[in-house]
Amino acid sequence: MATVKGDVHDIGKNIVGVVLGCNNYKVVDLGVMVPAERIIDAAIEEGADVIGLSGLITPSLDEMVHVARELERRGVRKPLLIGGATTSRTHTAVKIAPVASFPVIHVLDASKAVPVVGSLLSSEGRVAYADAVRSEYERVRSEYARRSDARNFLSLDQARDNALSVDPAQIAPAPRKPGVHAFDHIDLAMLRNYIDWTPFFLSWELKGRYPAIFDDPVMGSQAKTLFDDATRLLDEIVSSGAFRARAVCGVFPARRDGEDDIIVDGSTTLHFLRQQGKKAQGLPNLSLADFIVDSSGLPDGTSDHIGAFAVCIGDGVDELAARYVRDNDDYSAILVKALADRLAEACAEWLHERVRQDIWGYETQAPSAVSMLLDEQYQGIRPAPGYPACPDHTEKPTLFRLLDAPSSIGISLTESMAMVPASSVSGWYFAHPQATYFAVNGILADQLHDYAARKAMDVADMQRWLAPNLVEGR
Numbered sequence: 001m002a003t004v005k006g007d008v009h010d011i012g013k014n015i016v017g018v019v020l021g022c023n024n025y026k027v028v029d030l031g032v033m034v035p036a037e038r039i040i041d042a043a044i045e046e047g048a049d050v051i052g053l054s055g056l057i058t059p060s061l062d063e064m065v066h067v068a069r070e071l072e073r074r075g076v077r078k079p080l081l082i083g084g085a086t087t088s089r090t091h092t093a094v095k096i097a098p099v100a101s102f103p104v105i106h107v108l109d110a111s112k113a114v115p116v117v118g119s120l121l122s123s124e125g126r127v128a129y130a131d132a133v134r135s136e137y138e139r140v141r142s143e144y145a146r147r148s149d150a151r152n153f154l155s156l157d158q159a160r161d162n163a164l165s166v167d168p169a170q171i172a173p174a175p176r177k178p179g180v181h182a183f184d185h186i187d188l189a190m191l192r193n194y195i196d197w198t199p200f201f202l203s204w205e206l207k208g209r210y211p212a213i214f215d216d217p218v219m220g221s222q223a224k225t226l227f228d229d230a231t232r233l234l235d236e237i238v239s240s241g242a243f244r245a246r247a248v249c250g251v252f253p254a255r256r257d258g259e260d261d262i263i264v265d266g267s268t269t270l271h272f273l274r275q276q277g278k279k280a281q282g283l284p285n286l287s288l289a290d291f292i293v294d295s296s297g298l299p300d301g302t303s304d305h306i307g308a309f310a311v312c313i314g315d316g317v318d319e320l321a322a323r324y325v326r327d328n329d330d331y332s333a334i335l336v337k338a339l340a341d342r343l344a345e346a347c348a349e350w351l352h353e354r355v356r357q358d359i360w361g362y363e364t365q366a367p368s369a370v371s372m373l374l375d376e377q378y379q380g381i382r383p384a385p386g387y388p389a390c391p392d393h394t395e396k397p398t399l400f401r402l403l404d405a406p407s408s409i410g411i412s413l414t415e416s417m418a419m420v421p422a423s424s425v426s427g428w429y430f431a432h433p434q435a436t437y438f439a440v441n442g443i444l445a446d447q448l449h450d451y452a453a454r455k456a457m458d459v460a461d462m463q464r465w466l467a468p469n470l471v472e473g474r
């Protein structure tokens with residue numbers, strides 16, 4: 001098993017490894033950022049019966065297709081399991097399975113891994129199982145082709161005609177503290193108050209909201225044990241200062257340029273994508289650029305603004321996790337990484353509040369209770385490149401340049417635009433009261449070409465980065 005080249009996350013893969021190990025399978029874990037060649041060499045050397053790939057962000061999907069092709073080319077025709085937050089049955093069926101003559105199977109979560117591997121290796125049932133998956137994926141492909149019908153979409157021009165016009169009178173004021181602000185060794189004891197625990201339980205397939213999950217008749221006691229273990233470990237991390245939390249942010253003058261671009265500080269252009277799916281009467285086809293007004297709508301001398309941020313929990317996470325692995329305590333090693341992720345999200349929540357209250361300073365009421373913050377009950381949004389409203393990961397280098405993130409807080413990008421350290425979040429701040437989260441979803445070839453031209457990127461290259469959003473063949 002391996003997390004593919006360019007991707008850094010391994011919590012899901014590690015959980016699967018532990019679960020398979022507990023079921024008497026020998027798991028050879030190659031770690032993260034593993035190139036296809038190494039995965040295939042190891043599979044041959046170890047005589048693997050099954051190969052597993054994991055990935056968190058969309059660029060990894062393409063890398064998985066590459067691994068499948070390479071397995072085929074080198075004649076290593078063993079069943080291939082596909083897993084990780086960014087993967088799906090549809091992508092596996094539509095993009096990966098067709099390049100392989102061996103079974104390729106999407107595995108939704110750790111609990112499914114054992115029965116799937118069991119079926120693939122059973123001497124009586126394996127042929128029937130592979131055939132059943134093959135015909136199921138055939139159905140998924142037809143369903144996908146039906147959904148991708150261009151009749152469900154507007155042309156880019158039509159979508160732009162249905163853009164949202166926000167009220168220029170309601171733009172946020174200029175920031176109280178302009179410029180870039182970096183924070184180091186952020187107090188972990190303070191940050192833990194901003195942790196949203198609900199996704200933490202989800203990582204362990206315990207689906208329920210915190211703290212009500214403790215009263216659940218089926219999961220309650222397991223959730224409580226997990227929570228007690230996590231808080232004990234977090235106490236240690238906080239008191240020993242084992243993790244280093246860093247953040248950087250800035251609020252810059254910004255104006256809308258054309259339909260879907262934003263010019264920041266007069267010189268940096270940000271590019272956004274627009275929804276092209278047909279909408280119900282009265283609903284706009286959104287682009288994040290809609291939330292910034294162009295200067296023509298504003299009195300002379302004033303401008304709209306956009307914020308940018310990056311946070312990371314680094315220095316100490318991998319070291320502490322490795323210490324637990326050496327002690328054969330995989331459970332605690334996974335907990336360490338899951339806590340680092342929770343703290344990264346908590347840090348993003350804390351920073352956003354600080355920006356609204358102080359640095360930008362447009363929020364005039366006192367800070368809300370943390371539970372209200374986690375329910376996003378405040379004005380403004382913080383979409384992150386890769387999230388559904390701005391699915392293009394290649395905007396991250398621009399974001400990082402604006403913040404000088406590599407030198408100010410030590411975050412770097414892999415060739416797939418994953419951030420290192422792994423527990424990192426970066427994104428934009430939009431403050432307009434009409435700014436909301438949305439999903440761009442499918443885009444047509446007209447937008448692909450327009451977007452590639454705006455970014456001065458090769459269309460084929462852009463096509464690869466936007467592959468998960470492209471409406472097939474159009």
Ligand code: B12
Pocket residue numbers: 001008009010011012013015016051052053054055056057058059081082083084085086107108109110111113199202203204205341342344345384385386387388391417418419420421422423424425426427
């Ligand atoms: C928590 C979270 C984070 C955490 C860390 C995630 C992590 N440790 O994996 C933090 C806050 C750091 C984070 C950051 C980012 N995230 Co995030 N994040 C999530 C979230 C909410 C949950 C992911 C998670 O931890 N799930 C729990 C773990 C245990 O599940 P898992 O990894 O999927 O693994 C399970 C299965 O997939 C399977 N499995 C996994 N691997 C394998 C392998 C094999 C062989 C098998 C059989 C099975 C298997 O079994 C596992 C156990 O059940 C998802 C949304 C979602 N609901 O999935 C977005 C999501 C993964 N994030 C996303 C994005 C974009 C990002 C950022 C790029 C955003 C940004 N600009 O800051 C960064 C990237 C970080 C980086 N280093 O580059 C996108 C990725 C898709 C995309 N468009 O690229 C998602 C899907 C959100 C979305 N809808 O867009 N994120």
